Amino acid sequence: MDKKPVTKVQLVGKEKQYYFIKFPDLKIPVKVNDNLYTKMLHSNEYEFCNLKEEQLKTQVS
Numbered sequence: 001m002d003k004k005p006v007t008k009v010q011l012v013g014k015e016k017q018y019y020f021i022k023f024p025d026l027k028i029p030v031k032v033n034d035n036l037y038t039k040m041l042h043s044n045e046y047e048f049c050n051l052k053e054e055q056l057k058t059q060v061s
Contacts, residue, residue, distance in 0.1 A: 009040070010050045 012029050013020040019037040020029035032040070040046045 004045055006047045007045060008047050008049050011048060 008024060010022040011019060012022045017034050018031050020031055022029045
């Protein structure tokens with residue numbers, strides 16, 4: 001099987017239960033809900049570039 005490349009994304013903001021994630025090829029951040037954000041954090045397909053491990057734990061909790 002071919003291995004998918006990792007997409008580097010950035011969390012640029014949060015509004016209520018929504019997260020705004022910046023993808024490298026898009027000018028406008030994508031708005032995702034808490035469920036999808038949590039799946040992306042634990043996925044091998046995405047790498048959050050600007051967050052430290054400590055920040056990730058506090059935002060998911």
